[in-house]
Amino acid sequence: MTAIAIGTWRKPSIIPGFGLTFGFLMVYLSLIVLIPIALLILRTTQLSWAEYWAIATNARVVAALRLSFGAALIAAAINTVFGIIVAWVLVRYEFPGRRLADAIVDLPFALPTAVAGIALTAIFAKNGWVGQYTEPLGIKIAYTSIGVVIALTFIGLPFVVRTLQPVIMEIERETEEAAATLGASRRQTVFRVVLPTLVPALLTGFVLALARGIGEYGSVVFIAGNLPYRTEIAPLLIVIRLTEFDYNGATAIATIMLAISFVMFLAINLIQVWARRRFGYV
Amino acid sequence: MSEQTLAPPATMPPVTWRAPTAEVPPVRIVLIGVAVLFIGVFLGFPLLVVFFEAFLNGVGKYFETFADSDTQAAIRLTLLVAALAVPANLIFGISAAWAIAKYDFRGKALLITLIDLPFSVSPVIAGLIYVIMFGAQGYFGDWLKANNIQIIFAIPGIVLATIFVTFPFVARELIPLMEEQGTQDEEAAISLGASGWQTFRRVTLPNVKWGLMYGVLLCNARAMGEFGAVAVVSGHIRGLTNTMPLHIEILYNDYQWVAAFTVASLLALLALITLIVKTLLEWRFSDELANGPR
Numbered sequence: 001m002t003a004i005a006i007g008t009w010r011k012p013s014i015i016p017g018f019g020l021t022f023g024f025l026m027v028y029l030s031l032i033v034l035i036p037i038a039l040l041i042l043r044t045t046q047l048s049w050a051e052y053w054a055i056a057t058n059a060r061v062v063a064a065l066r067l068s069f070g071a072a073l074i075a076a077a078i079n080t081v082f083g084i085i086v087a088w089v090l091v092r093y094e095f096p097g098r099r100l101a102d103a104i105v106d107l108p109f110a111l112p113t114a115v116a117g118i119a120l121t122a123i124f125a126k127n128g129w130v131g132q133y134t135e136p137l138g139i140k141i142a143y144t145s146i147g148v149v150i151a152l153t154f155i156g157l158p159f160v161v162r163t164l165q166p167v168i169m170e171i172e173r174e175t176e177e178a179a180a181t182l183g184a185s186r187r188q189t190v191f192r193v194v195l196p197t198l199v200p201a202l203l204t205g206f207v208l209a210l211a212r213g214i215g216e217y218g219s220v221v222f223i224a225g226n227l228p229y230r231t232e233i234a235p236l237l238i239v240i241r242l243t244e245f246d247y248n249g250a251t252a253i254a255t256i257m258l259a260i261s262f263v264m265f266l267a268i269n270l271i272q273v274w275a276r277r278r279f280g281y282v
Numbered sequence: 283m284s285e286q287t288l289a290p291p292a293t294m295p296p297v298t299w300r301a302p303t304a305e306v307p308p309v310r311i312v313l314i315g316v317a318v319l320f321i322g323v324f325l326g327f328p329l330l331v332v333f334f335e336a337f338l339n340g341v342g343k344y345f346e347t348f349a350d351s352d353t354q355a356a357i358r359l360t361l362l363v364a365a366l367a368v369p370a371n372l373i374f375g376i377s378a379a380w381a382i383a384k385y386d387f388r389g390k391a392l393l394i395t396l397i398d399l400p401f402s403v404s405p406v407i408a409g410l411i412y413v414i415m416f417g418a419q420g421y422f423g424d425w426l427k428a429n430n431i432q433i434i435f436a437i438p439g440i441v442l443a444t445i446f447v448t449f450p451f452v453a454r455e456l457i458p459l460m461e462e463q464g465t466q467d468e469e470a471a472i473s474l475g476a477s478g479w480q481t482f483r484r485v486t487l488p489n490v491k492w493g494l495m496y497g498v499l500l501c502n503a504r505a506m507g508e509f510g511a512v513a514v515v516s517g518h519i520r521g522l523t524n525t526m527p528l529h530i531e532i533l534y535n536d537y538q539w540v541a542a543f544t545v546a547s548l549l550a551l552l553a554l555i556t557l558i559v560k561t562l563l564e565w566r567f568s569d570e571l572a573n574g575p576r
Contacts, residue, residue, distance in 0.1 A: 011386035015468050016478035019376055021381040032446055033399055036411035039421055043414050043567075082303045089317040093310060101318060103561040107325045110501070110553035110560075111569025115528040115546040119328035122543075129331060154324050173303055185284035189303070194521055215404025218509035218527070222534065227562045235406035239514060242410065249421050254407045261402045 041258070043251045055252040060228055062238060065256065068234040071145055075152035076160075078145055080206045083160030084198070090161070091168040098221030105161050120151055121222045148233065152221040156209030163205035168196060200275030204268055205279025211264040215257065215281025299514060329550060336547035338540050347544040355521040356545070359437070363512075364505040367444040371501055372373035375452025376494075377575035380482070384458035385467060394457065400449040408446045409514025435517030440525065443511040448501045455497030459490055485506055492567040496560065503556040507549055 044052060055061060060264070089095075090102050108116065125131045131142055141147050171194060178189040179189040217235040225231040232240075234257060241250035305313070337344055347353055376398060382390060400408065412421050416433040426433060433439045434574065467489065471481040480541065487494075509527040516523040526545055534541035 009388055013465070014472050015465060015481070016383050016472070017482070018381060018385050021377040022385075024380050025374070028377075029396060030444070032449060033431045034396065034444075035401075036415055037403075040407070040411045040412050040414050048443055051307075082316070085313055086317040086320060087313050095314050095315055097318070099561070101321050104321060104325050104329075105556055106560065107553065108558045110503045110507075111329070112509060112527050112549045112553070114530050115332060115507070115553075116328060118530065118542060118546055119331045119335075120333050123328060129327075152363060153327065157324060167434075170467040176303040186302065190305075211402055214394060215402075215407070216510075217404065217406050222531075224381050235404050235510065237405050238410060242413060242514060247414065247417070247421065250410055251414060254404075254410050257404055257407060261404075263404055 037258075040251060041255060045246070047248055047252065051248070053248055056256055060232070061253055061256075062233075063113060063229045064234040064237040064253075065233050067145060067230075067232065068147065068214050069260070071233075072150050072156075072210050072216075073149040073245070075156050075207050075213050076210040078149075078153050079156045079160045079209050080202055083157060083205060083209075084164060084202065086157070087161045087164035087200050088169055091165055097229050105158050108158050109155075113155070114222070116154055117151065117219040118221065120147070120154065122224065124150065142223050143227075143231060143233055145224075146233065147223040147225070148220055151223050152213040152216060155216050155219055156213050158204070159212060160205035160210040160233055162197065163208065164201050165189035167201040171197065197279055200271050200279060203271045207264050207268050207271070211261060214264075313524065332372060332543055332546050332550045335540065335543035338543070343540060344544055347541045350541075352521050352524065353529060353541070353545060356479040356524045356526045357548070359440075359524065360506050360526040361443050362437070363441055364502055366441045366504045366517075367448055368498060368502050370445055371448055372452050372498055374449070374495075375456055375497060379400050379456035379460045379490075380486075382457050384465050394454075397457075398450050399468075400446050405447055405508065405510030406514055408508075409443045409445075410509035412442050412515055434515050437523065437525060439515035440512050441514045444505050447511045448504045451499035451501035451504065452494070454499075455493050455572055456490055459493040459570075460486070462572070492563055492570045492571075494571055496563050498521055498573055499556055499563075501558055503553060506552060506574055569576050 024191065027253070047055070061145045086101075086105065090098060090105075121142055124134075124147055126132070126140075126142070128133050129140065134141060139146075141150065175193055176189050179193045180186075184193070215235060217233070217239075220233050222235055224236070225232060226236055234253060238250045238253050238257075241247075304310075320468060348357075372512075382393060413434055416422055417441065418427070420432075420434075431484055433442070467485050468481050472478075473486045476484070488561060507527055508525075512525055513528060513531070516525065518528055518532065520532065526549055530542050530545050530549075533545065
């Protein structure tokens with residue numbers, strides 16, 4: 001590639017339309033995304049630090065954030081364990097129904113969250129498909145934090161599987177053959193040769209699922225029960241603050257969540273930088 | 283050497299050889315079992331439950347739900363919102379992909395990150411940002427009130443929130459695809475005297491049509507199904523600002539269980555069609571799609 005001349009921001013091209021398309025891109029991006037988010041953050045300046053801190057450390061807010069974060073963490077962990085099995089099976093094995101299983105992994109992306117929410121509630125509520133058998137055993141799922149974890153597991157699975165699949169496909173069989181010819185058992189090959197190369201993709205998938213879980217609303221509100229301090233997730237608390245016309249309260253919680261998203265985003269990028277250096281892939 | 287030593291032995295021992303780079307059959311079966319069970323329980327089961335509950339009271343009751351005027355209004359509004367939000371993001375996506383993929387300039391990576399930003403924002407926050415701007419106590423609240431314009435708790439707010447949450451779909455599908463295809467085709471067309479628009483319509487568009495369709499498909503599924511962002515800006519006015527997902531919530535909270543699942547089944551059907559078309563596109567035209575993780 002030729003170097004960009006010093007002082008020129010854009011490399012010259014004979015293709016027309018840069019001004020028009022780039023201009024439209026910037027205006028549209030600014031109006032829809034950047035300015036509204038900037039104004040949201042700016043809104044917190046209407047609060048003093050003490051007020052902001054009081055909202056951020058309010059017991060109900062802390063409980064909601066802890067539930068959102070904790071449940072998303074557990075769900076992402078579940079998805080990481082099962083996601084690697086699902087991705088491995090879908091890439092490596094041939095079995096009847098494989099294509100169907102592969103296609104349905106994307107269901108959480110395509111199915112509206114409200115639909116998922118009422119379906120999961122119908123399954124796990126007291127008189128539901130599964131709930132009617134678990135409740136007599138003393139296991140309450142719907143309207144508890146277990147329900148939140150289940151909804152977030154549903155939402156997060158494709159993030160892990162779809163991040164892992166292309167990486168598993170790229171694994172060179174020669175390295176596995178080399179390990180085998182050097183006398184490694186299949187178990188040793190998998191755990192000491194194959195899995196370590198999957199770690200960056202696993203971490204990326206984990207963080208993507210975690211980030212999505214923390215912000216998730218639609219699928220959770222139906223199954224969560226929404227009791228303050230106990231089964232109330234952070235996004236719901238924003239909605240509640242808004243219905244109370246407490247814009248400052250809603251804004252403060254929202255900026256905390258934006259900060260968490262930003263940290264997640266940084267984490268993904270650091271993982272990818274590390275992976276590129278360590279394994280030579282993204 | 284006699285002929286006999288070259289001939290295969292009369293009785294070959296049964297072959298139990300297995301590739302050293304494959305799992306033993308029992309492990310294989312267990313892994314497939316676990317994967318299929320997990321997908322079945324967590325993904326397949328909820329989908330079946332939606333249709334089962336929708337038809338709980340029979341086919342007659344199922345279709346009766348759609349006679350309700352509020353349900354019809356919700357379906358109409360959802361179609362209207364998608365009809366406005368999807369083309370807006372389609373034009374943006376094409377424009378963004380052209381500017382980013384066909385030229386070399388500094389700050390490209392940052393720009394792509396900013397385009398992806400709506401995916402990492404909670405849908406509730408996506409709604410909140412417009413309430414902060416256009417709500418009664420928002421930045422432009424007083425001005426909008428003085429001019430008698432309503433955005434929040436009205437259709438414009440719903441459309442804006444939907445545009446926000448579906449913002450990156452088309453762009454992130456087209457950008458990697460158009461980058462992969464390079465600029466030679468376009469440069470050839472331009473040097474042969476085609477105008478920019480002709481080049482786009484006759485050269486670029488045919489090259490990316492399946493990728494474009496893929497992006498629009500996913501964008502549309504999300505636009506019709508969005509719940510959180512729309513819930514914040516809609517105000518839940520029956521017959522006026524209720525989209526289908528919001529109508530599901532209202533029916534559900536009214537204990538109209540079957541009706542809620544009936545409306546839900548329509549959206550589940552849309553999700554199924556989306557998945558089927560998506561899978562067909564991936565099988566048939568995988569070379570003409572961007573292959574990023576999704």
